[in-house]
Amino acid sequence: MSRRVALRRSGPPLPLAVLSLALLHAHGASAQPAGGLDGPLTLKRTPQLTETLPPNERSQLPSLITGDRLSGRQDLETVVEGHATLRRGEVAITADRLEYYQPDDRAKARGNVRVNQAGNVYEGPELELKLETFEGFFNNVRYSFLANGGHGEAQRIDFVDSNVSVARSATYTTCRREDFPGWMPAWLLTAATMTTDTEENVGVATDARLSFMGISTPPLPSVSFPLSNQRKSGLLPPTIGVDNTNGIEISQPYYWNIAPNRDATFTPTLMSKRGLNLGSEFRYLEKEYSGTIRLDLMGSDRLVGQRYNETRSAQLQQLANGEIQASDLTFGAPPSTKRWGIWANHHQDFNAKALGLDSLSANININRVSDNDYWRDFTRTPTLAQRQLSNDASLNWSKGDWSGGIRALRYQTLQYSLSPIVPSYDRMPQITANYNKYDWHGFDVSLNLDYTRFRVNSILAGQPGFDINQQSQPDGDRALAIATISRPFITPSSFVIPKLQLNTASYNYYLPQSDVPKLTVNGIQYVNGVPYNPNSLYFFPTSSNRTVPTFSLDSGLIFERDASYFGRAFRQTLEPRAYYVYTPYRNQSMLPNYDSAANDFSFATIYTENAFSGNDRISDTNTLTLGVTSRLIDPETGVEAARFGIAQRLRFSDQKVTLPGGTPVTDRASDLLLGAQINWTPKWSLDTVVQYNPDTRKSERSAITARYNPEPYHNLSAAFRYQAPTTPTATDGNKSFDVGWQWPLNDLWGDKGKDLGPGKGQGGGRWYAVGRLNYSLQDKKLTDGVLGFEYDGCCWIGRVVLQRITTGTLTANTRIMFQLEFVGFSSIGSSPMQTLRTNIQRYQPLRQPTEGPSRFTNYD
Numbered sequence: 001m002s003r004r005v006a007l008r009r010s011g012p013p014l015p016l017a018v019l020s021l022a023l024l025h026a027h028g029a030s031a032q033p034a035g036g037l038d039g040p041l042t043l044k045r046t047p048q049l050t051e052t053l054p055p056n057e058r059s060q061l062p063s064l065i066t067g068d069r070l071s072g073r074q075d076l077e078t079v080v081e082g083h084a085t086l087r088r089g090e091v092a093i094t095a096d097r098l099e100y101y102q103p104d105d106r107a108k109a110r111g112n113v114r115v116n117q118a119g120n121v122y123e124g125p126e127l128e129l130k131l132e133t134f135e136g137f138f139n140n141v142r143y144s145f146l147a148n149g150g151h152g153e154a155q156r157i158d159f160v161d162s163n164v165s166v167a168r169s170a171t172y173t174t175c176r177r178e179d180f181p182g183w184m185p186a187w188l189l190t191a192a193t194m195t196t197d198t199e200e201n202v203g204v205a206t207d208a209r210l211s212f213m214g215i216s217t218p219p220l221p222s223v224s225f226p227l228s229n230q231r232k233s234g235l236l237p238p239t240i241g242v243d244n245t246n247g248i249e250i251s252q253p254y255y256w257n258i259a260p261n262r263d264a265t266f267t268p269t270l271m272s273k274r275g276l277n278l279g280s281e282f283r284y285l286e287k288e289y290s291g292t293i294r295l296d297l298m299g300s301d302r303l304v305g306q307r308y309n310e311t312r313s314a315q316l317q318q319l320a321n322g323e324i325q326a327s328d329l330t331f332g333a334p335p336s337t338k339r340w341g342i343w344a345n346h347h348q349d350f351n352a353k354a355l356g357l358d359s360l361s362a363n364i365n366i367n368r369v370s371d372n373d374y375w376r377d378f379t380r381t382p383t384l385a386q387r388q389l390s391n392d393a394s395l396n397w398s399k400g401d402w403s404g405g406i407r408a409l410r411y412q413t414l415q416y417s418l419s420p421i422v423p424s425y426d427r428m429p430q431i432t433a434n435y436n437k438y439d440w441h442g443f444d445v446s447l448n449l450d451y452t453r454f455r456v457n458s459i460l461a462g463q464p465g466f467d468i469n470q471q472s473q474p475d476g477d478r479a480l481a482i483a484t485i486s487r488p489f490i491t492p493s494s495f496v497i498p499k500l501q502l503n504t505a506s507y508n509y510y511l512p513q514s515d516v517p518k519l520t521v522n523g524i525q526y527v528n529g530v531p532y533n534p535n536s537l538y539f540f541p542t543s544s545n546r547t548v549p550t551f552s553l554d555s556g557l558i559f560e561r562d563a564s565y566f567g568r569a570f571r572q573t574l575e576p577r578a579y580y581v582y583t584p585y586r587n588q589s590m591l592p593n594y595d596s597a598a599n600d601f602s603f604a605t606i607y608t609e610n611a612f613s614g615n616d617r618i619s620d621t622n623t624l625t626l627g628v629t630s631r632l633i634d635p636e637t638g639v640e641a642a643r644f645g646i647a648q649r650l651r652f653s654d655q656k657v658t659l660p661g662g663t664p665v666t667d668r669a670s671d672l673l674l675g676a677q678i679n680w681t682p683k684w685s686l687d688t689v690v691q692y693n694p695d696t697r698k699s700e701r702s703a704i705t706a707r708y709n710p711e712p713y714h715n716l717s718a719a720f721r722y723q724a725p726t727t728p729t730a731t732d733g734n735k736s737f738d739v740g741w742q743w744p745l746n747d748l749w750g751d752k753g754k755d756l757g758p759g760k761g762q763g764g765g766r767w768y769a770v771g772r773l774n775y776s777l778q779d780k781k782l783t784d785g786v787l788g789f790e791y792d793g794c795c796w797i798g799r800v801v802l803q804r805i806t807t808g809t810l811t812a813n814t815r816i817m818f819q820l821e822f823v824g825f826s827s828i829g830s831s832p833m834q835t836l837r838t839n840i841q842r843y844q845p846l847r848q849p850t851e852g853p854s855r856f857t858n859y860d
Helices: 016-031 302-320 458-462 745-749 831-839
Strands: 063-066 069-073 077-088 091-101 106-117 120-130 135-144 151-159 164-172 187-197 202-212 220-226 239-243 247-251 254-259 262-271 275-285 289-298 339-349 359-369 388-399 402-413 426-440 443-455 475-486 489-491 494-511 519-521 524-527 540-557 559-565 568-583 621-633 640-651 672-681 684-693 698-711 714-723 734-744 766-776 781-792 796-806 812-822
Touching (some): 106 135, 164 202, 202 812, 359 402, 734 745, 745 766, 781 831, 796 831
Antiparallel strands (some): 069 077, 091 106, 106 120, 120 135, 187 202, 202 220, 239 247, 239 812, 254 262, 262 275, 275 289, 289 339, 339 359, 359 388, 388 402, 402 426, 426 443, 443 475, 494 540, 519 524, 540 568, 559 568, 568 621, 621 640, 684 698, 698 714, 734 766, 796 812
16 A cells, blocks of 8 residues: 655755644645635644544554655655654654665664654664554564553564564563663563553563562563553552461452453452451442442451360369359350451442432442451451441432432341440331422421331340340331421521421330339239249330420521731631520430430531430420631632631520430530631641530530641641540540651651652652551550551552551550552552551552553653
8 A cells, every 4th residue: 555755855854843734734725615714713633633543544644754865766665864764643763774665564774763652662773664553573672661651671572563562581660760880670570571462551471570679589470560550450469467366467469350340359368377368349330330349258267266265264264263153154165267248339220210200229238247256356347346237228219309218227236245235226127208398488398207117136135245124125116207397588698597397206116024014913023914024025015106396596697807817818707696496395205215316515416406316305405506606718719717616505494305314404504615627728727626614614525636738748637635524433534646647757857859740759769657646645555556657669669557456445456567569560559558548647649540641741
């Protein structure tokens, strides 16, 4: 196939810009309609600037040849000597001598040959290449890839096509090449053959060795690695650690990039003290559904047997010493050593229009583990510090102003004899319907309907820590309706919102034995004609209902003025607010309590109608909450630089409705709530809240948090929290101090780094300190902590992380993790990275996937 060739007999080559303008002018002239311009000129993106040229367009592009001396025969061959250049589309070839044979579209180059193919560069003494198909070979070549900066040398490279090439006797590294004699990269991959596919962005090396700081691995049959930041299948960085519970721990994850919208990770973890744990995670994302499934399986955990033998030996020794009776033995039969955990979530959208709905979706959430001790023994799982695992499925819908759903919720409660907890009630099922209408003739109207069957897992009755008398009742049904109407009066400088609410509920439940009336005859107690046995459980059906109205009036003003503080202009506001609530007393002491608890005292709850969360207790209220807030707002950006607030609740009558075992509130004035948030500059912020008791003139609770973040990878945060004693016998409150940081250690000796952009660090040869410590001043001990160091070697990153997690009053899990990451060779996160992300606020990884560079960033 013939090609259009631009020829010059002698002299310097024409500038590329001139040739490009000529081509664009010729193309534009041929496209101009005969009738002239029909409208204004508009710019259009030229196909020549696309990142990847389609094969059909590549074959239509002209070949541009320049050089000092040019000779040849028309439509046969062209020979260029001295500064020879051949360009077609995304391929540019320069050499001392270049021969181009038009009949077979083949180019031969000799002497200082350089090929730039879409930003990937190959250099060497001799090249032979077919331009359209990009088939050929290159001898004694040095190469570099644009996407990740990887480079190396090869005895020969065979180009299969424009994407695939095979290098013989090749090396590969992402370490930046230094210009001094004897330079060697920190890490280097050597291989007999290395196949690269720039379309799939993957490289495969055979008979390969990986060396780091002069230490090499044994020969590996095959190694795959990425050529860009895109996902690819292969081994991820291993994690090596030492754990006081697990012993020496080695995790080797494998990542499977199934499709752009599906992937999986398999993580076998070998624990020297316990055995092998197999972890897997599957993620999927489709147009109408998405989700994640994680499964961990340990076929045999030696820790279970060891713990059983220790308990058995200790109790048998106590029995031999006469300290306990045979009836006190609790070790029982040996438990199963198989451990497993499953965590899954799925979201599904349905075709709601076919059913006449606006939306219809379903959610499934599963959290299940094999045994009660799982939360203590597997502290890196999603169940960390969670002992009530929710398992639920729901179907949700909406149409116009109506919405609702049906839900089934069941908990798995993990009991621990040293710290038992009361199980939550299952909702089997919960059916809801909600109506919300805004600005209906100036009114806002809502109606919330809820029917729930509350059930407690009877299997839990035999577990340690479960006391049936701690439950108001084990089972019951509740039908709930909440109707609300309000009329907001809102202006730019004020608001008044009167609101009326009616909360009604009907219960069908069972009285526990402690509440069942008993009849005594001849000294014997009877319950419904049956002799009462205190060792048996009695539940008697009963029903009750309650209806509670609530009136509230929320009002406030907004004043603004221009102000200046510390030489900075602000728009300052003053926002007084008054919130009155009246709820009459209704006796609810005989009603069950399934989901109500006391609200935390904060700015988020002080302006609410009910002193309790949930719907089983509606507090009788006759209160007025007064507060004022002032803000400093940047008039140009609208950013809030500071906020100060104060609020107090005034009570006009005693609160009689309480939670089971609670005491009525009789204080006429609540504690004073004070808060401040200061974000003077993006570099630092301060957030503080104080709950002050005017009667004792002491703080009941206070928290202050400060953050300093002057530039990337420089982050300090500190928090102090205090909680006053909750019982009269306690002498000291709970005080804790939390500090976290990420900071380059090189700054300490004046070695300032450079901002290389997000996810690129601050330059090679830099140490970073990372950590977070939570210290209890009351107990004078470290409760939880993470301490680590990172080293950025430019093309490799080393990490060592020490973590301590408290799992009980007297027990803690401590581990140390090591990781070595070769940048651009294997760069997806691992266990130490996840630990740092989870525990350190605003932690920034030294490397993050970024969008690949354009081929025009390395354009010849």
